[in-house]
Structure formats: C-alpha cells, structure tokens
Amino acid sequence: MTAAALPRIAVTLGDPAGIGPELVAKLLSDPANTAAARVLLISDERELAEAGEDAGTPLPYTTDAAKAEAEGLPLLLGEGASRPAAPFERKAATAAGGRWALDNLEVALGLAKSQEADAILFAPLNKSSLHLAGLSENDELRWFEVELGVEDFTSELNVLPGLWTARVTSHVSVAEVDAGITRERVVAAGRLLDEVLRESGLERPRIGVCALNPHAGESGRFGRHEIDIIAPAVTDLADAGLDVKGPFPSDTIFLRARAGEFDGILTMYHDQGQIAMKLMGFDGGVTIAGGLPVPICTPAHGTAFDLVGQGAANTGSIQNAFDIAVRIGAQRRAARQR
Ligand SMILES: NC(=O)C1=CN([C@@H]2O[C@H](COP(=O)(O)OP(=O)(O)OC[C@H]3O[C@@H](n4cnc5c(N)ncnc54)[C@H](O)[C@@H]3O)[C@@H](O)[C@H]2O)C=CC1
Numbered sequence: 001m002t003a004a005a006l007p008r009i010a011v012t013l014g015d016p017a018g019i020g021p022e023l024v025a026k027l028l029s030d031p032a033n034t035a036a037a038r039v040l041l042i043s044d045e046r047e048l049a050e051a052g053e054d055a056g057t058p059l060p061y062t063t064d065a066a067k068a069e070a071e072g073l074p075l076l077l078g079e080g081a082s083r084p085a086a087p088f089e090r091k092a093a094t095a096a097g098g099r100w101a102l103d104n105l106e107v108a109l110g111l112a113k114s115q116e117a118d119a120i121l122f123a124p125l126n127k128s129s130l131h132l133a134g135l136s137e138n139d140e141l142r143w144f145e146v147e148l149g150v151e152d153f154t155s156e157l158n159v160l161p162g163l164w165t166a167r168v169t170s171h172v173s174v175a176e177v178d179a180g181i182t183r184e185r186v187v188a189a190g191r192l193l194d195e196v197l198r199e200s201g202l203e204r205p206r207i208g209v210c211a212l213n214p215h216a217g218e219s220g221r222f223g224r225h226e227i228d229i230i231a232p233a234v235t236d237l238a239d240a241g242l243d244v245k246g247p248f249p250s251d252t253i254f255l256r257a258r259a260g261e262f263d264g265i266l267t268m269y270h271d272q273g274q275i276a277m278k279l280m281g282f283d284g285g286v287t288i289a290g291g292l293p294v295p296i297c298t299p300a301h302g303t304a305f306d307l308v309g310q311g312a313a314n315t316g317s318i319q320n321a322f323d324i325a326v327r328i329g330a331q332r333r334a335a336r337q338r
C-alpha cells in the first residue's frame, strides 16, 4: 500500500488518570502499528512522556508533518482546548481529566468531519470524570450523536473474533431498561447489527436475539416483553429478509453463539451481553460506536485505576481496536479515493 493510501487514524489517550496513556505508548511503540496507518496523535507532550514512563518504552512521535509522512511516525497535533491542564491527578476521576479527554475527542471528531482522519481510536474514558467535567449525556456515544448530528439509532457494538453484539439499551439504570425495550428500538438495533456484520464481510449474518426475562418469560408468567415486543420485532426483521431468530433465553444464547450458531447477538441491556463477552474474551474485546458516520473504536475494558503506573496493562484490546480502526479506515479512504 502506498503511504497516501494508508488510513489516517486519530488517536487520543483517553482519561489521563487511567491506563489509556500507557496502552497508547505500548501500541505506538510497535513499528508494525505505525507502518499500518498514519497516526494523528491528540495529546500534550508532558502526557506523552508520562505515558512512555508507565509503558516502560518511549512513545515515538514528531510534530513535523513532513517527517511524520516520510518516516511513518505518529504526528502530534497538540491537545484540545482545555490546555494547559496537565499534570493530572492519576488513578482518580476528576473534572480536569474528563474535560481533557472530551476536548481531545472533539479535536478527533473535527479531523474526521474534515476527512483528515478516516477513523478514531480512543483509549478508555472514565464516565465519572466525563460527568464531573459537565457531560450532560450519559456517555460518550450519546455525546458523539449530538456532536455529529446523528438522529438515528446508535448502539455500542462489542466485538470478539467471530461474534458481535449490539444493545437495545445501554448506559442507563436498570430501572430505565423496561421503557427502552420497544418494538421499534429492537428492530432498529437488529438492523444496525445486521448492517455492520454485512460491512464486516458477512453476506447473510446469523443473528440471535436475547429475551429480557428469565427463561424468555416462561410463556408470559415471568413477563410479557418477549410475547408483546421482542417476538413481533424479530418477525419484522425476518419479514425484511434478515436472518434473525429469537427471542432466546439469555442464560444460554451465548453458549450457542460460542458453538458457532450465530454471528451476532442482540442484547436487551448492558450486562446481559457484557458479562458473557468479557468472560469469553476480556483481553481482546473491542467496542465500536455503531450507527455513526465515523468509525470510532476503543477497548472494551475501562480505565483500570488499580493498574495505573505498574506497566502491567494488557494491550490485547487496544491492539484489536486499532486493527479494526485501520481496517475500516482503509475501506473508507479507498472508497473516497475511487
Ligand atoms: N473504552 C472505554 O472507554 C471504556 C470505559 N469504561 C469506563 O471505565 C471506568 C472503569 O470501569 P470498570 O468497571 O472499573 O472496569 P475496568 O475495565 O476499568 O476494570 C475492571 C477490571 O479489569 C482490569 N483491567 C481492565 N483493563 C485491563 C487491562 N488492559 N489489562 C489488565 N487488566 C485490566 C482492572 O484492573 C479491573 O480489575 C468506568 O468509568 C467505565 O465506564 C469501561 C469500559 C470501556
């Protein structure tokens, strides 16, 4: 691939109090990664130095665009509007850390909107920091919607090799899940999951849909969501030509997926999918912000304050997130260049 064809990936360090900076330093100190894409780093130099110290390896970068292009070095573009905020408190949620993380993401979104970046990779955020910083949305995906003017259904997509999940509800209180399970939302989430699986290369993705209640409601005795909402939505999706089946009891559907029966699982709420996915592949899980015009990837794990400063954070998830950002970013770039 020529240098011009390499995807441009905007990378942020996430919450500076967590393991994100260390993970980015480890990721970008691997020459195979900097050869696979042109990296646009959004940070400040002090944070990069600290990231290198945590990782036990310096994070290579340049502020010279020509040198970055010629040598394949990450190009440091500077940080978002909150400068100069560093140094940050470590291992704790703070408003300053949350603001820095959000401001840097705003720069990344700007690069994507202007098509200078083909995809975004962010290291883990801490939602408490984001809320301390004044984020009014529950999480960054709802904030991305606002920033990008997206009104259609979005969902976090969780990805392991051979299995993707989407959620009908996500970062809300369990008390709010019930109101979020509607026929329209189940259909929208099912369509989104089918679409992204097709984009990933599957011709006819096989999707299993979770029930909400124990034993899929036991014929209505333990709840009627399956009868009144989820089964009709599955029929809508099947009538539209999708290979969608369910609802199935959620305590066993992932066993069937693991045995190869499904390419995607549609879950009704966060932990229904995430407990299974993290048990099956904690060290490699990726979260993609699904339903946006820009590919945005991040590790499925969080800021792990308990690990900060030890150099012990596992890079499997951020590596997989980077690889997916590079793959989708390259497809988008190639499509634009045609
Ligand atoms: N990509 C992102 O932005 C994500 C952010 N979060 C946020 O992270 C914050 C903390 O979430 P928690 O529930 O505490 O989960 P967490 O994933 O940060 O930590 C859970 C456990 O996993 C371990 N762990 C996490 N990443 C690891 C890694 N790379 N290598 C080795 N061990 C690792 C931690 O040490 C801890 O014991 C929350 O604010 C949450 O919303 C959670 C998931 C994804």
Ligand SMILES: NCC(=O)COP(=O)(O)O
Pocket (backbone or CB within 6 Å): 125, 139, 140, 156, 158, 270, 274, 287, 298, 300
């Ligand atoms: N910041 C991404 C994120 O929160 C995804 O975490 P999860 O909801 O997939 O656990």
